[in-house]
Each structure stands twice: as C-alpha cells, then as structure tokens.
Amino acid sequence: MSEVSKILIVGGGIGGLCAAIALRREGFSVDLVELKSEWTVYGVGIIQQSNVVREMARLGVLQRYLDAAYAFEDVGIYNLQGIPLARIPGQRLAGPAYPANVGISRLALHDVLSSSAIELGTQVRLGLSIESFEQDPDGVDVRFTDGSTGRYDLMVGADGVYSKVRGMLFGDKYQPRHTGQSVWRYNFPRHPSIDHLASYTGAEGNAGLVPLADNLMYMFSTSHEPGNPWLDPSQFAELMRDRIKKIGGLIGELREQITDSSQVVYKPMEVVFVDESWFKGRVLLIGDAAHATTPHLGQGAGMAIEDALVLSLELLGDDPIESKLQRFMQRRFERCKYISERSILAGEREMAKDHSFDRVGLTKEMLSRTAEPV
Template identity: 40%
Template structure:
C-alpha cells in the first residue's frame, strides 16, 4: 500500500484528495504555487451529486450551515416571468438536497481547515519542475530546487496544469468555447427561493442563492475572446449587456456601479484523452477534464475524483492498479459532463429554444444522481 503522496495544487480537487488520502492513513504533502493560497471568483452552484460528495468527504454540515441548499431550477423569460421548472434529482442513495450554492471563499475555508486538521503538510509558493516515475515510486524536483520522492503524485493544478505538461507534453490545450462568463454577487430577495435561468434573450442569465442573504448572477456572453478589461470598466460593460432584461435582472442592472465587484472569465474546456496517468503520477479535476459551468459540476467532479482515488489506492495492491481502477470509474462520468456542458454552451450561442437547452440539463442531472 502507498505510504506517501504528493499533491500538486491546493484547490478543491487537491484538498479533497488530501483529505481522502489522510483518512486512509497516507502521509500527504500538498504544494500550491500561490504563496497566499488564495481563491478567486464569486459563488459556485452545487448539484445534488456534489452535495453527496461533500457528505462523503465529511464537510456537508459545515457547507449547509453557510450555504444555500434546495431543489429545482426555475426557468423564466427575459422579464422574469416563469416558464417551467427543471427538477434537480436527489443523488441516489443520499438524503442530501437536490442543489445548492456557496461562495468560493467559504468553501475554500472549510476545505483548507479540514486539510490542515487531518495533518496534511501544506507548502506554498511551490510547484514541480520535473517528474521521474519508476516501478517503485516517483521522484520530483520542486521549483525551489528541492528533490523528493513519493509513492504517488496527484496533479490537481487546474486547467493550465504544470503536471499535465510534464507528463504529456503533446496533450491538447484548453480551447476557448466562444463564451465569456460574467459574475456578480448581489443581495438575495425573498422571491429567489431557488436557482433561476432567464432564457430567450441575447444571452443566458442565471441566479443562484449562496446563503440566506446573498446570491450571485451569471451572464453567459457569446463573443470573440475578449481583451481583458480594467476592473473599473466591468460594471459599466455589464450594465450595457443587461439592457433589455426586466424584473429582478433590471434591478441588478440599475444597482451596478463603481462599488460592484464584477468577475469576468473566458470559458475554456476540453477532455484529456485516456490515460490520465503515467507511471505513478495521475491527473484529476480540471487538470484532466476542465469543464464549462453549464452543468455546475466542475467542483463536484473534482471532489469525487479525490474520494474515488483514495478508495482505489487503499483497496489495490499497487499504485498502478489503483490508477487503472480509478480511470474505469471516472472517465465516462467526466466525459459526459464535459461534452454535455460544451453542447449546452453551443446551443446557448445558437440561441436554441429553451426546451432544447434545459432538456440536456435535466437528462445530465439524472445521470449524475446515480452512484459514483
């Protein structure tokens, strides 16, 4: 059985893997390039399957105490008039809610606290510069010149993964999908009892509650890849984009100003062909299957990756077998999320009828509710 692991990347997937491996009694070092171990972005949406994964990880109570959980997605027209509701099925074998939302910094705080509590050795301002795997372990050279050896290495360092480049220098690179996502956090009125999608306008707009008092709005803009805008210009540009939307979206638009913290990101994604492992090093999360947010499953897949990897490492007689079993359990599920998210994004860009977009959402959530 493996005794010592290195995890590269201290995001959701890396911390989930550290927590899961430590619960199996494996010594874990976790390194992250950011010396402050910061988290970026606004809120994230949580599916029922992700809540099930949080429960298995041991953080569900902490998440539910500080987040929103509920069920269903309310589909509306551009003026906020209800059209129909998409169910969010409860994950099979679980008593968790069907969906939710949480602020990224709060989730990071919950995960990092448990990561440290379980004894993971966290080192910041570091990445890997070289990886050499053999039949007995993996040797690494860190970016500070230090050399170390482990039984296995997990690359959880995100969409532009350094580990992926070292393991698979000819791997495909993330591709811009044709959409940018705008996000802003706003006060949550009592009328927003669940997630909302506003369809039929120039872009898909959504609202996700993230606590009892806050929600975040996203706007999926179809556009050639934007030149980065100064932060001071983002509220004015989002105000322009929201022209023509009524109801609560009009209220959010009129509330935009210099005080507003608007986040703008291009959407990029791809599915790394199998295998995701080479010797005793393996990729998980966005390093292997970065997805766009249409199915709200990127974070959930990363947590599941960590849980499944730890289960297989503990069960198998050797690391290579554990990696093979991990791939058998994970590849098709991750493929479904990546490909269906990209397809929904394509339909959004074509301004396809709302029913065509929401059908794929409904069908995908039903599959994701099945056992991992």
Template identity: 40%
Template sequence: TGGIMRPVLHRIMQARVNALGIPVRLGLTVDALGEDADGVDVRFSDGSDGRYDVVVGADGIASRVRALAFPDAVEPAETGQACWRLSTKRPEGFDRNEFFLGHQNAAGLNACGPDTIYLWMLTRHEPGAWLSEAEAHGRLRRELADFGGTMAWVRDNMTDEDWINYRPLAAMIQPDPWTTGRIVLLGDAAHATTPHLASGAGMAVEDALVLGDELEVAGRPVADSLRAYSARRYSRCRHVVETSVAVGKLQLEGGSAEQVGKLIGEGLHALAAEY
C-alpha cells in the same frame, strides 16, 4: 436552493486539512518530475526537492504536472463564450434560484447566503478580448439592459465594489488513461469543462473520492489502481465536458430556450443516474 462561493468552500476544506495535520505549502509549483518503479522525485519551483509514492496533478486547467508528465496532452480550447460572475447584495424576498434561457445571453441567479446573491451570465467572447475589473461593472450593466424582475434589481443596485469576474470559457478532456506510472491527473487538469451543467467542481470532488477508493484496494500495484481510477471516471467526465460544450454551441447558434433546456435537462438526468 442555493450555492456556495468558492472562497467559503476553500475555507471549510482548509480547516479540515489543517485539523488532520496534513502539511500544506502554498505559492509554489512543480519544475521537474522524475519517476521510477518505486516513486516520483519532484523538484519544486522554490528549489526544494521531495520524493513521493504518488503525484496527483490537481492543479487546474493550465496544469504544470500535465505539461511535464504528458507532453502530448490535449490543450484546452476556447469555446467562443465567456462567463460573467458577480457577487452582490441579496434582494429582499429572493427565495429561489432563477434561470433565463430565452435571451441571447443566458443568465441566472443563485442565493449564496442570507445576504448574498450570485449572478452569472454567458455572452459571446471575441478572441483576445479582455476586460479590467474597472470596465467590467459598466459592461455587465449594459449586458443586463433587456432584463426585468430580479435581474433588473441586481443591475440597478450592484456597486463597483461588488466582486466581479469575466472569463473566456475553455474546455478539454484528456484521453484515458489520465496516468503514467505513479503520476495521475484529477479535476480540471484532466477534464476542464464549461459551467453549463454546473458540475466542474463536483466532478473534481468525485475524482478525489474514486481515487481514494482505488488506492485503498489492498495488494494491487499503485499504477494499476491509478489506471482503475481513470477508467471509472472517464465516461462520466467526458459526458459533462461534451454536453456542456454542446449546450454552449447551441446557444451561440441561437438555439431556442426549449432546445437549450432540453439538452441541459438530459445532461443532468444522466448525471443523476446511479453511479
């Protein structure tokens, strides 16, 4: 088993988008939205304008579309944990993922290629604290001091040139519906989660598939299709967000590995049911 790094996934998706001839503009966001019964007028941050049948806000946890179209939206709230992520050399003989739930800092290792391994660790986060990349490698080595086995090998062999990221965790879910007229939210813009079920990106992909399905229904007003999409997605995404936040809360309270593992297992089994 293994995973895939986001930049690699992005390149695969970008190649497909380019092959389909879909125009893509980078480096801009939305400054204004004006909606009527037939479409949405958009003013972009570079001063250009456009009119569209549907606007999909898939622009992340700090969504600009959400801020403009949903002024009463729920704001993301920090959970009290932070996540460390490190991409480094894969140790010889590493042939399966490893998870450690018994330590105060839950951690794990995933293979991401023949020569690459991905380490994650969850630690308590002090509000307002932030680490520079220069500080992060040394701090992570200290956080890994108690570990043996493969985690110790990574600690002792990681370099300051390895990609590293430290980020406070935050979560929220917007109330149903995630739409107003012809404007709709998708992914973290609608339901930002923590990584405890490793399902954030998966939920966003599912959103896109369901949205496409609903928009393909012939003879139905666009606004009705968008509401149908939101109704299909809400309970499943709420489950991911609320279970993930509950796991993090249990970890901060010192829950046992058995308790944490049980809650994660129940959450994942619910996701595996027919949908």
C-alpha cells in the same frame, strides 16, 4: 502491503483539497503544494448540486459545509422575460435530512476544505510547485521550485486548467481552448424570491441568480466574446450591464445596481479534455487538469470532487498501482466526458442563438446522470 502510502498533491484548489481530505481519511500520508503564497480564491460563488452534497457527506465535511452554505431544493428555469418555464425538483442524495443543492461562496468553501485538510494532517506548503520529476516502477522523485526534494508513491496533478503537471506528462498536446464565451458574476443582497437557483435562458442571452446566504446572492451571465478580447477592468460594470440588457424579470430589475467594476468577476471560458488515460506510471491528473469545462451545467467542481473520492477508494488494497489507476479511469472517464461535452454544447447553442435548443431537457438529463452512483 499497499503499493501506495505517501502521496503528493500539486494544487490546492477544490479538487486538490478534496483529494487531500479523502486520502487522509483512508490513512494515506499526504503532502500538498500550492503555487500561491497567499492562499486566495478567485470568484464569487458556486452552485453545488445534489451529487456534490452527497460527496461532501462521504468526505465527512457535510455539516461544516452546510453551515457555510445556503441550502435549496429546486432549479427554476425562466425565459428572458422572467416567465417560468419549468421547476425541476432536487434529489436529496445525501439523505432525507439534508438538502438537494447548495449555493456557497468560494471563500467559504475554501475555508471549509482547507481547514479540514489541515486538521486531518495534510502537510501543506504554499508558494511552491514542482520543478521536475523522475519516476521509476517504485516511485516518483520530485524536485520542488525551492530546491527541496521528495520521493512519493504517487503524484496527483490537481493544478487546474493550465496544469504544469499535464504539460510535463503530455507536452503541448492538450492546451486550453477559449470557447468563444465568457462568464460575468456579481454579488447582491438576496432577493426574497431567490430561494432556489433561478436560470434565465433564451436565444438572446443567458443569466441566473444563485442564493449564497440569507443576505447574499450572486448573478451570473454568459456572453459571446469571439477571439477572447481584452476588456478594460475599469469598465466591467458597464460591460456587464450591456451584456444583460435583453434580459428582463428580476435580472432586468437588478441590472442598474451593477455599478462597481472592481466587484465584477469576469472570466473567459477555457476548456481542455485529456482524451486518453489521465495517468502515466505513478503520476495522475484530476479535476480541471484533466477535464476543465464550462459552467453551463454547474458541474465542473463537482467532477473534481468526485475524482477525489473515487481516487481515495480505488487506491485501497494490495493490487498493483496500475490496476488501481485503471479502475479509477473506468469510473471517471465517460462520466466526466459527458459533462464536458454537454456543457460545451450548451454554450455553442447559446452562441448560435438556437431557439430550438432544449435547455430544460438537458438540465433534467444531467441531473439524472449525476444522481447515479459514482
């Protein structure tokens, strides 16, 4: 009999929900606790590339996911004046009948994942986290913040960049670090030309447009914000316009339409990478809790989703749990480290205004690496 049957997931974001879906499909009993009492999501939209579309198929949610998303094939790279530099074709990794990439609103993605997890039998409790835990060779005893308790064969920390579980495992050894950049996002009606991911890149700035639906797209832009200063939310629209003032093309045409500060989503970039085993005993970190990175390669959520799939597969069988989790680490560590390091590198080159940096080459390399089997 398997050493693992009952699993606790801490955190109800993308990684936690995908883990719940994948584990339930393999027959594991899954409890999920989420600190938010109102299960809201932060942000505008998200780019999900070919490896993520492949994993959504393996999770068994592909059609529901595609119904909520905007499918596209290519990535277009432009200079800051809007002149095309390269068009990178996507790979249909989920199969020839399915798209290479999608853009999807974070709310739509959350709805797909949360409803799927619950329908599959995940026991979800909101407004709750863990207070403490003690583990022995056979399991983990957990006390929750409402005073209730539970015993599990495995606890999975999927609780994000500020992971409470990570702190319980490693103390203050791994703390989020501000990279010096922030990202700005804003929704627009979709322009007819934006039927692909359009990335504007150059030494003086970086921005992009991502289709989310037939009538919706979003703009993103990164900016250098040394020291992570506090910015007045009531001024976000003006500040975002200022950050993209040197970018032309369609970005420049749209700039003056950024008028509603309440609709600007501003987020400082913070990173953390656990540079050792992500598990101790029967407690494991996945997703941003283990390897939060920047959005420069559009793979942060993708790595969390892959973590979830690999975990569900490696937990099968009768061998010791330590062997299973070590195999998980062998499949995930270097892949996630590559994405983390290359994403941070892209941001560093932006801040250095490095005219020689080959962003197109890095994008092609990343797409090739992530197309490889997980």
